[in-house]
Amino acid sequence: MSDLHTKTLSELREALLAREVTVEQVVRACLDRIEATEPEVHALISVQAEEALKQAREMDAAGPDPDKPLWGVPMVLKDLLATKGVTTTCASKILENFVPFYDATSVARLREAGAVCIAKANMDEFAMGSSTENSAFHTTLNPWDTDRVPGGSSGGSGATVAACQVPAALGTDTGGSIRLPASFCGIVGLKPTYGRVSRFGMVAYGSSLDQIGPMTRSVEDAARVLQVIAGHDPKDSTSVDCPVPDYLAALGRGNLDGVTIGLPEEYWGEGLDPEVENACRAAIAKAEELGAKTVPVSLKLTDYAIATYYIIAMAEASSNLSRFDGVRYGHRNRDAEELIDMYTRSRTEGFGDEVQRRIIMGAYVLSSGYYDAYYRKAAQVRRLLRRDFDKAFEQCDLIAGPVCPTVAFKAGDKADPLQMYLMDIFTISANLAGLPGMSLPVGLGADSKMPVGLQFMGRAFSEELMLGVGECLERNLEAMPVPEM
Amino acid sequence: MKISPEEVDKVARLARLDLPREKVELFAGQLGDILDYMDKLGELDTSDVDPMYSPVEHTTVLRKDEVKKEYSREDVLSNAPEQDGQFFVVPRIV
Numbered sequence: 322m323s324d325l326h327t328k329t330l331s332e333l334r335e336a337l338l339a340r341e342v343t344v345e346q347v348v349r350a351c352l353d354r355i356e357a358t359e360p361e362v363h364a365l366i367s368v369q370a371e372e373a374l375k376q377a378r379e380m381d382a383a384g385p386d387p388d389k390p391l392w393g394v395p396m397v398l399k400d401l402l403a404t405k406g407v408t409t410t411c412a413s414k415i416l417e418n419f420v421p422f423y424d425a426t427s428v429a430r431l432r433e434a435g436a437v438c439i440a441k442a443n444m445d446e447f448a449m450g451s452s453t454e455n456s457a458f459h460t461t462l463n464p465w466d467t468d469r470v471p472g473g474s475s476g477g478s479g480a481t482v483a484a485c486q487v488p489a490a491l492g493t494d495t496g497g498s499i500r501l502p503a504s505f506c507g508i509v510g511l512k513p514t515y516g517r518v519s520r521f522g523m524v525a526y527g528s529s530l531d532q533i534g535p536m537t538r539s540v541e542d543a544a545r546v547l548q549v550i551a552g553h554d555p556k557d558s559t560s561v562d563c564p565v566p567d568y569l570a571a572l573g574r575g576n577l578d579g580v581t582i583g584l585p586e587e588y589w590g591e592g593l594d595p596e597v598e599n600a601c602r603a604a605i606a607k608a609e610e611l612g613a614k615t616v617p618v619s620l621k622l623t624d625y626a627i628a629t630y631y632i633i634a635m636a637e638a639s640s641n642l643s644r645f646d647g648v649r650y651g652h653r654n655r656d657a658e659e660l661i662d663m664y665t666r667s668r669t670e671g672f673g674d675e676v677q678r679r680i681i682m683g684a685y686v687l688s689s690g691y692y693d694a695y696y697r698k699a700a701q702v703r704r705l706l707r708r709d710f711d712k713a714f715e716q717c718d719l720i721a722g723p724v725c726p727t728v729a730f731k732a733g734d735k736a737d738p739l740q741m742y743l744m745d746i747f748t749i750s751a752n753l754a755g756l757p758g759m760s761l762p763v764g765l766g767a768d769s770k771m772p773v774g775l776q777f778m779g780r781a782f783s784e785e786l787m788l789g790v791g792e793c794l795e796r797n798l799e800a801m802p803v804p805e806m
Numbered sequence: 807m808k809i810s811p812e813e814v815d816k817v818a819r820l821a822r823l824d825l826p827r828e829k830v831e832l833f834a835g836q837l838g839d840i841l842d843y844m845d846k847l848g849e850l851d852t853s854d855v856d857p858m859y860s861p862v863e864h865t866t867v868l869r870k871d872e873v874k875k876e877y878s879r880e881d882v883l884s885n886a887p888e889q890d891g892q893f894f895v896v897p898r899i900v
Binding site: 515528639649651653669674680684694698707738754755 | 809813814817818819820821822823824825829833836837839840843844845846847848849850852855856857858859860861862867869877881882884885886887888894896897898899
């Protein structure tokens with residue numbers, strides 16, 4: 322099979338279990354594809370080729386294990402997930418040489434399920450950005466058009482899957498960092514409910530917002546990966562101890578009868594690029610054809626979500642990043658003669674501009690004079706935003722809207738930080754409220770020929786419904802092409 | 807709300823960052839714009855609203871207070887920029 326790299330995770334799994342292909346063949350196909358496309362997309366920070374091939378040969382020798390749901394499937398991990406023995410840089414100079422001695426829980430679960438982790442994906446430094454232009458190492462480009470960004474901060478994970486380097490990757494989503502690159506790259510991206518997936522071993526950015534999730538080329542693949550990584554973890558005190566449903570059983574529905582989709586007026590109004598609106602409206606029309614009922618709903622505080630989010634995220638970031646002091650791990654300045662000077666020089670040299678900007682902003686909104694005016698106020702508005710969602714979900718099962726007002730923009734186009742922050746207007750509310758969200762590719766923009774993503778948001782722990790509806794719609798929409806590279 | 811370069815410099819120092827003057831001035835302008843944007847939250851009346859700090863509320867997870875040795879000393883020291891096999895080494899304090 323010469324086209325192994327274009328197969329979905331589910332197709333590969335079937336072929337591997339039937340012994341039509343070996344794990345080594347699959348891993349080699351992915352490594353060859355990486356070699357061919359990486360000079361253009363720069364999706365990765367490191368590739369663990371030798372280790373992956375060694376693991377593949379061992380797996381082939383032992384034979385297929387049908388009890389391992391991801392047996393032999395190659396995957397890429399965002400480079401903020403701790404991987405035992407493999408550098409975990411967070412796309413930052415400060416962690417350039419950091420080699421964890423443990424696996425993040427999500428990574429350990431992938432390994433136990435038989436996945437072969439072959440590379441670490443590029444990202445915005447410490448997950449701060451919406452374009453993957455903020456990496457300390459290089460900028461990732463969009464496989465659909467290499468003048469454009471892949472979105473961020475999981476842009477490397479999005480680009481690696483879109484470029485068919487691997488069938489699936491893990492990303493993380495603090496304010497839209499899975500859904501935005503999934504939308505820009507034309508793939509499926511799922512941010513689970515806060516607490517559904519353990520955050521242990523993930524380098525923290527905004528601890529009350531961050532969530533790990535799958536990025537794949539089909540909804541079924543997203544369900545397979547989520548099934549493996551979901552579930553309670555005693556090592557993460559915010560991980561929720563409730564049963565994990567059978568996500569695959571939720572797939573294969575023939576129609577959308579009985580499903581009510583809420584369309585928030587704030588997401589479908591002014592400022593939306595017409596080609597994004599048209600592609601999303603066509604997908605909603607298809608959902609209606611399949612039996613879904615649509616109702617207008619209101620998320621009236623949407624305009625306040627970005628301000629709320631950035632106050633909370635920057636406050637949490639400034640606190641989380643205080644651990645980088647050059648003592649236990651990370652970059653250390655060798656010239657400092659005393660301790661405080663060593664902290665200051667190490668941090669100043671190690672953190673990039675966006676990270677420094679957010680640390681200062683976060684420390685400022687948490688400072689005694691401004692805590693009530695900013696941080697406490699934002700936490701209060703956060704509750705109001707959650708109430709908005711609760712009210713909307715009295716009328717519908719899922720909420721749908723665009724992921725982003727535009728398709729992927731050109732690299733270098735959003736030099737002003739505030740302009741960049743505004744890209745996250747439709748995704749951020751789900752993180753503040755802790756709700757699941759999914760980006761489903763629904764076609765290409767009429768003018769730009771760039772992918773457009775439709776976003777579903779649901780009640781807490783409703784991933785099952787979201788995946789079921791998404792897969793039904795995916796099956797009934799025109800198949801998403803693969804970018805020519 | 808505007809933020810002066812002096813305030814940016816002060817917060818940066820408290821956060822253990824040492825920024826050159828031109829960066830302090832650049833950040834002051836950018837942070838002023840961001841704070842202006844954030845000030846729109848003042849339009850909302852939140853006087854009777856409890857702050858929501860996390861989507862997972864009302865959970866206090868405590869583990870048993872038992873000493874466990876999950877990682878070896880060697881592992882824990884393995885990423886230290888400077889260590890002596892026993893401890894992390896830092897510049898002299900006194």
